[in-house]
Amino acid sequence: MSIKKAVLPVAGFGTRFLPATKAIPKEMLPIIDKPLIEYAVEEAVSAGIEEIIFITSHTKIAIENHFDSNFELEEKLLNSGKDDFIPLINPEKFKNIRFTYVRQKSQRGLGDAIAHASHLINDSAFAVLLADDLIFSEKSCLKQLIDIHKNTSSSVIGINEVPESDVSKYGVIKAAEDSELKIIDIIEKPDISDAPSNLAVVGRYILESDIFNYLKRVEEDSSNEIQLTDAIKLMLYDKDVFGCKYIGTKFDCGTKKGFVAATLYKGLEDEQIKQEINKIIGKA
Numbered sequence: 001m002s003i004k005k006a007v008l009p010v011a012g013f014g015t016r017f018l019p020a021t022k023a024i025p026k027e028m029l030p031i032i033d034k035p036l037i038e039y040a041v042e043e044a045v046s047a048g049i050e051e052i053i054f055i056t057s058h059t060k061i062a063i064e065n066h067f068d069s070n071f072e073l074e075e076k077l078l079n080s081g082k083d084d085f086i087p088l089i090n091p092e093k094f095k096n097i098r099f100t101y102v103r104q105k106s107q108r109g110l111g112d113a114i115a116h117a118s119h120l121i122n123d124s125a126f127a128v129l130l131a132d133d134l135i136f137s138e139k140s141c142l143k144q145l146i147d148i149h150k151n152t153s154s155s156v157i158g159i160n161e162v163p164e165s166d167v168s169k170y171g172v173i174k175a176a177e178d179s180e181l182k183i184i185d186i187i188e189k190p191d192i193s194d195a196p197s198n199l200a201v202v203g204r205y206i207l208e209s210d211i212f213n214y215l216k217r218v219e220e221d222s223s224n225e226i227q228l229t230d231a232i233k234l235m236l237y238d239k240d241v242f243g244c245k246y247i248g249t250k251f252d253c254g255t256k257k258g259f260v261a262a263t264l265y266k267g268l269e270d271e272q273i274k275q276e277i278n279k280i281i282g283k284a
């Protein structure tokens with residue numbers, strides 16, 4: 001069965017970007033002129049997703065507004081000869097996409113956020129995208145995962161290689177020694193000495209719907225959070241889970257370094273500003 005629904009958890013506090021994220025959702029911070037969340041939705045839509053389920057909170061209303069119409073602005077643009085902007089605020093590619101919002105009342109972690117979508121998923125496999133992992137690729141990263149899911153009918157996790165010094169920042173997998181990257185273990189933010197590899201989990205997943213049963217069995221960690229990684233670890237006892245070393249360029253926009261790097265990357269692709277940006281970088 002094809003994957004038609006994607007869950008986008010956006011209920012986190014975004015503490016690493018305070019004070020910017022005091023009143024504005026982290027996911028609404030722009031890379032040049034487009035908010036992070038829109039890049040993630042575009043990636044999902046280009047992979048064939050038809051319903052986007054945001055797991056949100058009371059401080060994230062700007063996300064709901066962003067994917068809704070703004071008739072007043074449209075009329076203003078139309079009447080002032082600025083109609084070129086209309087397709088930007090009302091992209092044709094989102095016309096037939098259903099946007100659904102579920103509130104996560106208290107921030108009890110990524111696993112808990114995803115569990116909030118269970119009543120909307122039923123028995124089918126679904127996608128999860130974390131918008132702060134921004135990935136530029138010719139073929140949508142999510143589509144690359146979906147293609148592996150088609151062949152394996154199992155859950156699939158986006159994976160990339162990171163320098164050994166960075167393994168403690170990510171979920172890290174141990175894979176069976178074959179070309180298909182069958183996962184045999186997964187550890188959340190291991191010490192460098194305990195890391196089973198330098199293959200880190202990226203915020204792209206295709207999950208079989210029984211993940212919800214495993215999430216129910218996960219206990220809160222020391223930060224009172226339910227970790228998705230722990231549910232996947234339980235799943236590994238019973239089910240195959242595969243990694244997908246996608247082809248693409250990823251920026252971790254949940255960090256200042258990644259956010260600035262993504263801005264430069266996109267800025268250097270933008271004909272209108274790339275010369276100026278090159279000058280600025282040259283001066284640094």
Ligand code: UTP
Pocket residue numbers: 009010011012013014015016017026055104106107108109110112113130131132254
């Ligand atoms: P992060 O670990 O990046 O947390 O969450 P965060 O709140 O976004 O940012 P920091 O660490 O405080 O700076 C990973 C993803 O899980 C979502 C976040 O919105 C982000 O997309 N999340 C996290 C939730 O939806 N709910 C939670 O309870 C926690």
